Amino acid sequence: MTEIPKELSPRYTLVQAHLREGIKSGQWTVGDRLPSESELVAQFGVSRMTVNRALRELEQEGLIRRQQGAGSFVAPLERVASTLVIRDIHEEIAARGHRHEAELLQLGERRARRGEAERLGLEAGARLFHSRILHRENGLPLQLEDRLVNPACAPDYLAQDFRQQTPTAYLLQVAPLTGATYQIEAAAANAEEAQALGLSAGDPCLVIERSSRSHGGTVTWVRLVHPGARHVLTGSFEA
Amino acid sequence: MTEIPKELSPRYTLVQAHLREGIKSGQWTVGDRLPSESELVAQFGVSRMTVNRALRELEQEGLIRRQQGAGSFVAPLERVASTLVIRDIHEEIAARGHRHEAELLQLGERRARRGEAERLGLEAGARLFHSRILHRENGLPLQLEDRLVNPACAPDYLAQDFRQQTPTAYLLQVAPLTGATYQIEAAAANAEEAQALGLSAGDPCLVIERSSRSHGGTVTWVRLVHPGARHVLTGSFEA
């Protein structure tokens, strides 16, 4: 019937662009009702499925809110939300075009200390692997990585050369990630951390703690300590 | 033709559940090719549009990767990504069932200092509003809020009572949010900040700087300083 334009944006994106523009410009503001699906069908000369997809995706983005029987409305953007990405330190440094070096400070097996078994979902006093690595960017200490590993998920962990491949990369390979939780805080460097990172004890650090799961349960728990002055998390979001 | 089941999950979610299960269980692992759309059509007895939607949404989630002409594959979950939400401090404290108090330390109009005009997209030396508020949770200092406001976007800013309504809430009301950028870092409290927050100078703080835009441009820039020991950002993600 109607021709599908070649080399152009798909039609549903045209509908989205129209609504985005109206919201950005203030034509529709928070709480306003947007044109109904059938109105957009008439306006753009497309099928309802196409309009429906356009609106559904805008809803997934959080830009609009849809209510069956009532209509589509401009969503209140009360929250600054964006996807926070925590990347492998090697990738992150490489992406900046810099040199990454990993210094292995500790690697071994030991019994879980108080609280450690719980983090990995093991029984108290279970054996686990432990590693401590200092990551440098162009020679400058950037991250101190303290890691606990569930031996059941990565039995060959101790045999790896972590100067060649980061624990993160190795573990992703042997135990595909299916979930994670993390926590970000500011903390003072203790004496050990300060020495490794070339700071003074008490200096502010950005600390990320993360627990990663795979099919077989919790694979690893890691504490990443960064000099506060040298590591910043950034993000943005756009309506 | 085929009946649509009542009171049950939509059919596209059944297809998704099947694929999710296979990926979680390890039936398909990173890089594996998933059944094609037509195979899933045959397997589930649904139309291709339905299967297509199921797969498209899994791709948006990042769980699979699709390539025209080649197939759908299990995506490598290399990144710990999740939606980071920065909420209004009042909401955050109220959600914990605690008492929020705001102490107005400064409120006024002045000329932009060096670097400040740029953050708001104003000309050097332009006039702007400034406020400094200490937020307490159950009496304990939790956040020191230093804010610059573009007068063009919120001309009545100085007349508000910020003990009753946070600047965040007020500004969202008068200038609907259309975008923002933020930055998270660890920093040492300076003398002023330490005094306000009841810390010692040099104590680690979690600092969030955020710039918010509305239709009319940059509305406000804010620096939020939190005692490192008392504020943690958390999040999680699931395959």
Added chain:
DNA sequence: CAGTGGTCTAGACCACTAC
């Protein structure tokens, strides 16, 4: 009740990929 969004179908044409 009329209008809304939620879901679904059975086709279709296209661009792309791998063999």
Added chain:
DNA sequence: TAGTGGTCTAGACCACTGA
């Protein structure tokens, strides 16, 4: 060239909302 995903249509039935 055969098979893949990308997009689109013109219908349809349904659940829900608000007047």
